[in-house]
Amino acid sequence: xxxxxxxxxxxxxxxxxxxxxxxxxxxxxxxxxxxxxxxxxxxxxxxxxxxxxxxxxxxxxxxxxxxxxxxxxxxxxxxxxxxxxxxxxxxxxxxxxxxxxxxxxxxxxxxxxxxxxxxxxxxxxxxxxxxxxxxxxxxxxxxxxxxxxxxxxxxxxxxxxxxxxxxxxxxxxxxxxxxxxxxxxxxxxxxxxxxxxxxxxxxxxxxxxxxxxxxxxxxxxxxxxxxxxxxxxxxxxxxxxxxxxxxxxxxxxxxxxxxxxxxxxxxxxxxxxxxxxxxxxxxxxxxxxxxxxxxxxxxxxxxxxxxx
Numbered sequence: 001x002x003x004x005x006x007x008x009x010x011x012x013x014x015x016x017x018x019x020x021x022x023x024x025x026x027x028x029x030x031x032x033x034x035x036x037x038x039x040x041x042x043x044x045x046x047x048x049x050x051x052x053x054x055x056x057x058x059x060x061x062x063x064x065x066x067x068x069x070x071x072x073x074x075x076x077x078x079x080x081x082x083x084x085x086x087x088x089x090x091x092x093x094x095x096x097x098x099x100x101x102x103x104x105x106x107x108x109x110x111x112x113x114x115x116x117x118x119x120x121x122x123x124x125x126x127x128x129x130x131x132x133x134x135x136x137x138x139x140x141x142x143x144x145x146x147x148x149x150x151x152x153x154x155x156x157x158x159x160x161x162x163x164x165x166x167x168x169x170x171x172x173x174x175x176x177x178x179x180x181x182x183x184x185x186x187x188x189x190x191x192x193x194x195x196x197x198x199x200x201x202x203x204x205x206x207x208x209x210x211x212x213x214x215x216x217x218x219x220x221x222x223x224x225x226x227x228x229x230x231x232x233x234x235x236x237x238x239x240x241x242x243x244x245x246x247x248x249x250x251x252x253x254x255x256x257x258x259x260x261x262x263x264x265x266x267x268x269x270x271x272x273x274x275x276x277x278x279x280x281x282x283x284x285x286x287x288x289x290x291x292x293x294x295x296x297x298x299x300x301x302x303x304x305x306x307x308x
Contacts, residue, residue, distance in 0.1 A: 003030050006272050010034045013275035019078075020053040021271065022068065024060035025215050026235040026263040029244065031059050031271060040215040041067075041113045042128035046304060048072050057274055057283075059266050063089040066117050069286040070297045080274045081266040082284035088114045091148045091170040094122045100145060107166065108141035111299060112149050114172075117288065121295035123147075124302065129199055130214030131307035133159045138306045151176060155199035155206060174260050175200035178233060182255040183208055186231045190252050196221055197233030197254065209233065222246065235260050 001009075011034060014021060022044050023035035032038055037047040041064060048056060048068035056077045058065035063086055065079040097109060097119065111123035112132070120126060127135045129152055136144060136156050142163050146153035148170030157165045178201050187195065194210040196218045206212045211221050215234055222230050222242055232239045233254035242251045277283030 003268060006268055007034050010268075010272050010275060013272070013279075017055055017275060017278045018053050019055040019057050019275060019278060020051045021057045021059065022047060022064075024064060024263065025219070025241060026237050026260055027059050027266060028237060028264070028268070029240055030268045031266065032241065034268075034271065035059070040128060040130055042130045042214070042303075042307065043216060044068070045071060045113065045128070045300065049304070051075065055278055057271065057278070059271060060084065061086045061089075061262050062286075063114060063116060065286045066288070067113060067300060069288055070117060070120075070293050070300055073288075073290075073293050076278075077286040078274055078278060078283045079286060080270040080284075084262045084265045086114055086262060088112075088148055088170065088172050089116055089119075092119060092168065094118050097122050097145075097147065104143070104145070104166075106141075107143040107145045107164075108139060109145045109147065110136060110139075111147055112152060113300075113303070115148065117292055117296040119147075120299050121292070123299045125306065126299045126303040127307070128214065128303070130216055131303065132156050132199075135303060135306045136160050136163060136165070149200055151202055151206070152199045154203050155212065158203075172200040174258055175234070176202055177257050178202070178205055178255050180204050180208065182257070183231075183233070186252060186254050190229055190231055190250075193229035193231045193250070193252060194225065194227050195231045195233060195254070201233055205233065219245075222249065222251070234258060235263065237263070 020036045022037045049071040059080045061084045069077040109123040113126050113128045144165045150167040151171050153167040196211045197209040199212050229250045231252050236253045239251045239253050274283045
């Protein structure tokens with residue numbers, strides 16, 4: 001079968017199984033084309049909460065499907081590739097954070113959404129890269145513990161200097177691998193291009209960018225800018241998506257290193273086979289107890305309340 005034939009079959013299966021397909025924007029183009037909802041972590045969190053379908057198939061990584069289940073507990077939620085994890089989400093455990101909370105009870109814990117449900121259960125509010133600054137500013141607490149990404153946390157610290165923000169060492173191994181030399185080399189190749197980066201990059205890289213923001217922020221900036229050339233400092237698939245959406249502009253990857261292997265695990269055939277699996281009971285389903293959902297949902301609801 002051709003890719004187009006597989007996509008047509010996916011569209012048929014979605015209807016037959018009453019399944020909404022949620023696709024993170026780091027996925028490949030052929031998967032984006034069959035999505036019902038596409039976006040970054042924050043947008044997809046809000047989408048999951050409001051979906052009418054009986055089933056949700058998530059094309060992303062495990063914590064994202066877990067978040068969808070937390071926000072839509074009455075739905076059956078499936079992950080297209082069960083091996084798709086997130087190294088950052090596994091970096092810290094609930095016991096460590098609980099110990100810090102006991103030592104500093106007046107410090108509110110802000111968790112990047114790239115965390116496990118177990119860790120979310122001991123945190124006060126979740127944030128995404130698009131909502132982190134807004135939410136931390138809106139919080140009543142003046143003392144914050146930001147986990148796990150110290151690069152994003154440092155970006156928030158810079159933008160909310162009036163608050164006491166404590167950071168722990170952690171972060172995205174893909175974004176944090178980008179160096180100033182990578183940026184300078186890209187600028188030498190494309191001197192007229194604006195540099196747009198994700199705040200998961202190290203501070204020295206973020207400081208040299210023309211714009212730093214979430215995946216959706218980067219895409220919106222590029223679409224709305226009068227500039228015609230851009231160096232993109234986030235997952236390399238965003239370069240391709242922008243090429244399709246803005247054919248009159250030019251987009252270049254900041255570095256060929258910015259490839260999320262976990263995101264790339266999901267293929268169009270995984271989507272197809274998962275939808276078939278929903279019909280025959282073989283799809284990988286996210287299963288959580290009511291207690292787990294209740295404990296981890298509080299900080300996500302607070303994220304949506306403060307970030308709305």
